Amino acid sequence: MKEYLLGNAAIARGILEAGAGVVTSYPGTPASEIVESLAPVSKEYDLHIEWSVNEKVALEVAIGASWTGVRSAAVMKHVGLNVAADPFMTLAYTGVKGGLVVISSDDPFCHSSQNEQDSRRYAQFACIPCLDPADPQEAKDMTVYAFELSEELELPVLLRPTTRVSHARADVNVGKGKIKKSPTSHAFVKNPARWVALPAHARQRHSVLLDKQNAIKTVLKNAPWNRHLLVLKGDTGVIASGISGLYAEEAIEQLESDVSTLRIGTFPPPDDLCAEFIKHVSKVLIIEELEPVLEEYVERAARVHNPELEILGKNTGHIPRDGELDSRIARNAIADMLGLTVTMEEPQSLTEADEILPPRPPALCPGCSHRAAYYAMKQVFGTDAIFPSDIGCYTLAVDMGTIDTCLCMGASINLASGIRFGGEDRDICCSIGDSTFLHNGMPGLLNAVYNNAKITVTILDNSTTAMTGHQPHPGTGITATGDKTKSVSIEAIAKALGADFVETVDPYDLNATLETFRKAKECQEGLSVVIAKQACITNARRAGVRRKPFRVNDNCIGCGECVDFGCPAIEFHEDRARINALCTGCGVCAQICPSEAIEEVVNVK
């Protein structure tokens, strides 16, 4: 039977078919929908799923589960693997018991990310196998295979989908694999030589890991994800990894040329298959997104099997090392290799599109409390202050002048400390979201307190992980399955970490927020924390919260102060402000207006 599935839903289906018992994750685009797809059925299949506090925690919980013998998966976006890198590297030494699959979703072109690192490098670094799916079907099938591979090798396996697999949709055959229930009873078997990575054990385990490298190659030798089509008369070839294989096949069909192709889905690549191919051709183009992982492999293999082989790819400029590929890039590179003049139509430049179209950047929602908090922050601290920020919806406020840095999850507080210790005298007020604070901001606040950083930390608390699709976190009192749990107090955490001044304020109350920021700024003795707390407006509206909208009355003098606030519900029309139907009734603009020209609509249905 075929279903129309998102790549991430297909991966979730694969996790179920493999009979996994524990799946952990921290939300991150493009990986978030994997756990979300599992949530509605997790209880039915005795599957523990969780939104972990961060990716390191997620992987460690998954490792614990694996060591009891249960199949487990840790799911994250590519930069999440940096956070989880510490357990990831040593996990390769200890190995696993129940199959453990680390899913790290890469994001070529940085659609929703701060970088476009290639997770295949991590698998190389850790000396473990990596699977690179081309489409949702392969992603599902590889997920099941990855658990089996992991158990066979007693090693973690990295599954590396990219945005165009994770967020692709396709007809996926779900008929073959039956969903298995996870066995319910498991026990941890003590084995210090395996599970205690003391130096004496670690040395041995490193040696075991290195010995396994040949076993990895033997197992992957016949993996169905690597396959070639040798064209007898053509002495040119293409070797492509993951989704690039599909781009290459489409390009070759369009060009109607004799090109041998080898599609690779596993790392390390299969030696024998590659050797056969390399001997068959005199010129080869390597097509892969991001890093030249496959290209470097072919360069090494060619030294043994065909030293004369001409290798085209990133080293020759045929394939870019940044951004994402498509069939057009593949077609042009293959045509160039074949010496063909590309007869297909190149994009006709539409100068009008660049000239006349207004930009439409993503923006904070109408009524978003982050906008109000930043407005007050800027009023109090002024444009001269330094505003380190962090990763979340609030980074969309970059035009407000209160986002001076964005590096990685939780960096804002530490950058603020470092900027202070670097000798910056001006006021420093950093901002971090609630989920990001709980993810990796807490150690930063503790560090700032401990080392006497004189800064103000603003926690923008909208009580959800909004940017990635409103996942709950420990401050919300709700688990990944929607069940009630303890709700932790961010204010109590900030106090316990030792901040000198901690105050929570509702950013919809502009005067109170200004007053709180003033007190925080004047907190001479040290570190102040402002918690700007108001529910995410999108979440609130989904929960049925409706506030009366606002409108502009005849007092408006067209000063534009409300328009500069930047809310999409406020328009400037014929020299006057106007509030459109997007208004959610937060009322902040009415507090900003110097002419009392914005008022609540009283008689609203």
Added chain:
Amino acid sequence: MRTSECCDIVVAGVGGQGVILLSKIIGKAAVKEGSPVRAAETHGMAQRGGSVITHIRLGCKFGPLVPVRGADILLGLEPAEALRYAHYVSKGGIALVNTNPVLPSTVTTGRAKYPPLDEILAPLRRICRDVKALDATKLAANAGNPQAMNVVMLGALSKYMPLREEIVIESLRESVPAKFLAVNMRAFEVGKGEVEL
């Protein structure tokens, strides 16, 4: 309706207009037809009121991205967004465009200007075979709910896709809440009626 098995569609619009729902209805219909289908969606950061694009490839077994200048149909749920992604439509392709603008914040705050409709449609007409422009938002409002604009556009699109109309409607039925089914069915019919082949 196209006779060829393969049909590449690019849907362009604004976050919140129902671009993804529309794409899912089409994709599910293709699966019902037993036809291979590939699609690429915009999720995450760009959805927050930004410009959104979905690729749908009917009868396709390759990657999900429609090549530049390769789309048989450009479905613009918003005129400026139709032009923004106009480089996808092929020379022999067509563009179906909702003429009702959604003003970006750069315009409402006076930092940029929204171009007149004819300035948007002229370059579109130059680069592809035909442009069908309709005020789908108004037609949806007449049908009972302006939010059903995406389904008006689906109705118009149904005349060009290599999918049977009854299958598309079946997919539509399964994809919208029961209480909005009647208005969506009216919207579909209205959109279909706007297109004469």
